[in-house]
Amino acid sequence: MTSYIAKLRQFYVENKEHHTYRQSSVNPHSLAKEFEKRELSDTERAVERLKWVLEKEKVVVFPNEKIALLRTVPTIPEIYTEREWSVIKRSYRIHEQGKVSNICPSYSSLIDKGFNQVRLEIEESLKTHRDAEKIAYLNILLETLDIMEAFAERYRLAAIEVGNTTVAESFAQIPQNRPQNFVQALQFFRLIHFGLWASFNYHNTIGRFDQFMFPYYEADLAKGVLTRESALELLQEFFISFNKDSDLYPGMQQGDNGQSLMLGGLTTSGEDAFNDLSKLCMEASLELKLIDPKINLRVHAGTPIEVLELGSEMTKQGLGFPQYSNDEVVVNALKKWGYREEDALNYVVAACWEFIIPEVAMDIVNIDALSFLKAVLEALPCLTECETFDKFKEVVKSKLCRQTAEICSNTNGVYMEPTPLMSLMMEGCIAKGQDISLGARYNNYGIHGTGLSSATDSLAAIKKYVFEEQRVDKETLLKALEADFVGYDELYHLLRFEAPKMGNDDDYVDALAGELLDWFADSLEGVSNDRGGIFRAGTGSAMYYLWHGNELGASPDGRHQGEEFACNFSPSLHTHLKGPISLIKSFSKGNLERVANGGPLTIELDDSMFRNAESTAKVARLVKSYMDLGGMQMQLNGVNREMMLDAQKHPDKYRNLIVRVWGWSGYFVELDKAYQDHIIRRSELDF
Amino acid sequence: MTGLVFDIKEMAIFDGPGIRTTVFLKGCPLRCQWCHNPEGISPKVELMVKYAQCIKCGACVAACPTGAVHSLCTTRGECISVCPLNLRRLVGESYTPQELATFLLKHRPILEKNGGGVTFSGGEPLLQSSFLLATIKHLEGLHCAVETSGFASKAKFKEVVEHLDYVLMDLKMVDSEKHRYYCGEDNRPILENLKYLKGSGKPFVIRIPVIPGVNDNDENYRETAKLLEGSLNLEKVELLPYQRTAGAKYGMVGRHYLVDFDEDAKPYFNLEEFTKRGIEASIL
Ligand code: SF4
Numbered sequence: 023m024t025s026y027i028a029k030l031r032q033f034y035v036e037n038k039e040h041h042t043y044r045q046s047s048v049n050p051h052s053l054a055k056e057f058e059k060r061e062l063s064d065t066e067r068a069v070e071r072l073k074w075v076l077e078k079e080k081v082v083v084f085p086n087e088k089i090a091l092l093r094t095v096p097t098i099p100e101i102y103t104e105r106e107w108s109v110i111k112r113s114y115r116i117h118e119q120g121k122v123s124n125i126c127p128s129y130s131s132l133i134d135k136g137f138n139q140v141r142l143e144i145e146e147s148l149k150t151h152r153d154a155e156k157i158a159y160l161n162i163l164l165e166t167l168d169i170m171e172a173f174a175e176r177y178r179l180a181a182i183e184v185g186n187t188t189v190a191e192s193f194a195q196i197p198q199n200r201p202q203n204f205v206q207a208l209q210f211f212r213l214i215h216f217g218l219w220a221s222f223n224y225h226n227t228i229g230r231f232d233q234f235m236f237p238y239y240e241a242d243l244a245k246g247v248l249t250r251e252s253a254l255e256l257l258q259e260f261f262i263s264f265n266k267d268s269d270l271y272p273g274m275q276q277g278d279n280g281q282s283l284m285l286g287g288l289t290t291s292g293e294d295a296f297n298d299l300s301k302l303c304m305e306a307s308l309e310l311k312l313i314d315p316k317i318n319l320r321v322h323a324g325t326p327i328e329v330l331e332l333g334s335e336m337t338k339q340g341l342g343f344p345q346y347s348n349d350e351v352v353v354n355a356l357k358k359w360g361y362r363e364e365d366a367l368n369y370v371v372a373a374c375w376e377f378i379i380p381e382v383a384m385d386i387v388n389i390d391a392l393s394f395l396k397a398v399l400e401a402l403p404c405l406t407e408c409e410t411f412d413k414f415k416e417v418v419k420s421k422l423c424r425q426t427a428e429i430c431s432n433t434n435g436v437y438m439e440p441t442p443l444m445s446l447m448m449e450g451c452i453a454k455g456q457d458i459s460l461g462a463r464y465n466n467y468g469i470h471g472t473g474l475s476s477a478t479d480s481l482a483a484i485k486k487y488v489f490e491e492q493r494v495d496k497e498t499l500l501k502a503l504e505a506d507f508v509g510y511d512e513l514y515h516l517l518r519f520e521a522p523k524m525g526n527d528d529d530y531v532d533a534l535a536g537e538l539l540d541w542f543a544d545s546l547e548g549v550s551n552d553r554g555g556i557f558r559a560g561t562g563s564a565m566y567y568l569w570h571g572n573e574l575g576a577s578p579d580g581r582h583q584g585e586e587f588a589c590n591f592s593p594s595l596h597t598h599l600k601g602p603i604s605l606i607k608s609f610s611k612g613n614l615e616r617v618a619n620g621g622p623l624t625i626e627l628d629d630s631m632f633r634n635a636e637s638t639a640k641v642a643r644l645v646k647s648y649m650d651l652g653g654m655q656m657q658l659n660g661v662n663r664e665m666m667l668d669a670q671k672h673p674d675k676y677r678n679l680i681v682r683v684w685g686w687s688g689y690f691v692e693l694d695k696a697y698q699d700h701i702i703r704r705s706e707l708d709f
Numbered sequence: 710m711t712g713l714v715f716d717i718k719e720m721a722i723f724d725g726p727g728i729r730t731t732v733f734l735k736g737c738p739l740r741c742q743w744c745h746n747p748e749g750i751s752p753k754v755e756l757m758v759k760y761a762q763c764i765k766c767g768a769c770v771a772a773c774p775t776g777a778v779h780s781l782c783t784t785r786g787e788c789i790s791v792c793p794l795n796l797r798r799l800v801g802e803s804y805t806p807q808e809l810a811t812f813l814l815k816h817r818p819i820l821e822k823n824g825g826g827v828t829f830s831g832g833e834p835l836l837q838s839s840f841l842l843a844t845i846k847h848l849e850g851l852h853c854a855v856e857t858s859g860f861a862s863k864a865k866f867k868e869v870v871e872h873l874d875y876v877l878m879d880l881k882m883v884d885s886e887k888h889r890y891y892c893g894e895d896n897r898p899i900l901e902n903l904k905y906l907k908g909s910g911k912p913f914v915i916r917i918p919v920i921p922g923v924n925d926n927d928e929n930y931r932e933t934a935k936l937l938e939g940s941l942n943l944e945k946v947e948l949l950p951y952q953r954t955a956g957a958k959y960g961m962v963g964r965h966y967l968v969d970f971d972e973d974a975k976p977y978f979n980l981e982e983f984t985k986r987g988i989e990a991s992i993l
Binding site: 511512514515516518519520527600601602603604607631633634636637640641643644646647650651673691692693694695697 | 717718719720722723727728730759760761762768790791792793795815816819822823953954956957960961991993
């Protein structure tokens with residue numbers, strides 16, 4: 023890392039000195055009152071809000087920076103008063119905050135053309151429309167360009183004032199015109215991205231950055247404007263910009279802001295897309311060790327192992343990325359769901375792991391979540407009537423289908439606030455004179471699936487002990503669950519610790535997981551939503567693994583009442599795992615193409631597995647092996663200090679946490695406190 | 710015939726080339742003070758309890774005819790299923806060679822695709838050499854390695870090495886007096902077997918556990934390096950620094966961790982003695 027980057031990192035990330043430029047927060051509803059009085063339409067309100075925020079912005083340019091823009095307005099105001107919003111909520115389905123979020127626009131559609139060109143397109147479109155509403159909308163798109171340009175111009179003047187010629191030159195060129203070089207292209211991106219956050223869009227993903235930025239990078243290298251070293255420095259400065267204002271972005275918690283960047287994979291013509299800029303992005307992130315942007319890596323059969331090795335180097339940092347996805351599985355799944363081949367090949371991830379298509383999809387990939395375990399527990403009262411395990415499974419399936427039917431019927435009438443700036447980057451909005459919030463080429467809804475491993479283990483226990491071995495009678499099981507196992511110590515022990523569990527490459531259990539996933543997919547087959555889209559089943563959990571776990575009683579896998587599920591596509595927290603190989607085998611068995619909304623197999627690996635280059639390379643082979651087996655998505659965590667401290671407080675949550683020391687491995691929670699402390703101390707040395 | 714296994718570790722990445730599964734065979738004739746696998750020492754099934762998490766509920770005491778006193782354990786295991794936290798288990802599982810091989814072959818495609826295979830470790834795996842050899846016969850040519858202290862009869866050592874693809878051998882110290890003191894046995898058989906190994910043509914790695922104040926001196930490094938000099942099938946020497954966590958599992962098997970060296974001292978490394986003799990050496 024150059025000293026310049028180190029200084030920037032310290033300024034923005036460690037000391038957060040830029041916070042001194044922040045203005046005081048305002049009542050988020052003050053603007054809406056005025057909008058209500060003026061009887062503005064929602065689109066007018068959206069554009070007025072953007073104008074208000076950007077005009078209120080204090081422009082801050084530092085003399086030496088190459089990529090400017092700093093948020094100083096902490097609150098993005100709402101466009102509706104609280105009263106108006108409660109009326110809207112009564113008549114529409116509001117997803118999360120009611121804003122367009124978690125999609126991927128085509129940044130390059132603005133960057134590559136420049137606003138002048140886009141303006142011409144809007145004016146062309148205006149000529150084709152007679153409808154007053156459409157004309158009004160197109161005029162709002164033009165106004166959006168004006169607002170962004172005016173804001174950029176203020177930055178240009180401020181840059182001149184402090185003598186920052188790079189930034190001044192950038193804003194002399196962009197956004198009106200196509201960037202002349204890489205730094206201008208990056209500044210252009212920053213401007214648009216900044217505008218999206220200022221429009222109250224959130225989970226603003228980055229997309230295939232290495233693809234759409236590559237021409238600028240390549241040209242600068244060819245011209246000698248940049249060397250690889252200076253490009254790396256520039257890219258790092260750009261990456262730091264994702265961390266400047268991120269505490270102001272909406273999200274469940276710090277870091278949950280959706281700034282995911284997708285690298286590599288296949289091009290739309292089916293070739294390896296990984297290029298030198300992809301590599302540079304990984305190198306930049308590797309050195310910076312920042313949580314944003316979040317790096318995702320698409321893997322296909324032809325992805326060189328060196329790329330995965332670089333990925334392992336990143337995992338070693340303990341940040342939890344890259345997250346890997348398997349092109350062969352994901353692209354096929356998307357095609358089966360009706361995405362065009364070229365769109366499927368262009369997939370990226372939404373905020374967390376859901377697969378989305380840039381520019382053409384207004385999918386809501388996390389509209390709700392199915393609770394697999396709930397379906398099992400709801401079937402339990404019928405257990406005594408079921409003579410065979412197959413009969414019982416049928417009941418579970420019907421309960422599961424009822425749950426999804428209810429979920430689907432609750433998705434009607436979605437309303438989202440319009441977003442002109444986002445719409446400028448989404449296919450068809452200019453031509454049709456229609457906001458992206460109203461829909462795109464794809465309008466599919468994704469449903470998470472939580473508690474899969476708990477549900478699977480529960481079914482396996484019932485199959486084995488109740489039906490096959492008849493070791494446990496039905497009444498006793500039900501009573502034990504009712505009592506949360508109090509007074510049923512041996513049964514509890516049997517179910518929780520001795521029963522077969524998902525994750526150990528045991529077909530007996532894994533086949534049941536496959537069935538649950540199939541039922542989930544079956545239940546959504548042929549169902550469409552009221553935007554004409556389909557429903558996609560997935561294996562993600564988001565925060566539902568806590569919520570769904572908390573609301574359920576004790577389960578036949580020995581899980582206590584209220585105990586949380588494992589997160590995403592992972593073995594239950596009290597499974598004694600055989601090891602990573604069995605794990606990846608277990609989690610690649612089902613028909614994953616049918617449940618490809620997204621949701622990674624998450625594996626925690628101790629940082630001692632990354633001790634040297636050779637062992638780190640072996641971790642890369644684990645990733646490759648998972649993909650070869652037909653796995654869909656994977657996330658590895660190099661275990662860090664925080665996790666171990668938490669493990670000391672909540673050992674139950676970390677039963678699977680393995681610490682490798684020298685030639686032996688042990689479960690962290692089994693070690694004496696003194697040894698735990700020691701390992702924690704040692705882990706501090708790694709940072 | 711059965712063998713006693715105390716652990717099977719998947720994706721053992723420090724136990725030979727590629728991705729490997731390591732089988733830990735129970736029982737060891739040596740008593741190295743710093744041994745980090747105390748449950749591998751005894752050749753018998755034994756009780757292992759995660760006392761660190763024990764909530765002293767007393768369930769095991771009530772269930773056990775001897776009152777769950779570790780040293781009186783009869784390994785009948787009545788206490789195991791009564792512990793609400795699953796802290797108690799019997800360590801040491803019997804396998805026939807066929808059973809073990811079937812288990813290991815389940816992952817064969819992944820192991821082979823990643824240039825790996827199976828490693829037999831311990832304890833001292835050569836203590837169960839006939840079981841080991843019988844298992845290998847069923848492994849259908851899967852790459853097999855052994856991680857050994859080298860403390861075995863010449864005949865056994867030779868036979869096992871002949872049937873294996875790769876050897877990882879410990880070489881604790883050259884001084885036999887010290888060896889007897891710290892490891893409980895003379896190192897002459899080890900040095901003899903090393904001589905054979907050098908001439909065997911089998912690729913091998915030498916591992917030196919670096920114990921502060923015990924073997925981390927220039928003389929031992931020099932003498933070790935001299936022993937290894939000129940051996941064409943030696944791939945590399947790896948120094949394994951002593952880990953402060955070595956004693957972690959002693960309490961769990963009812964043993965005491967007693968060492969006669971300063972655990973907190975920084976181990977001293979000397980790679981140069983090896984590299985100047987053309988031997989690749991690194992600290993692991
Ligand atoms: S049963 Fe388990 S928790 Fe209870 S005293 Fe015995 S070891 Fe401790």
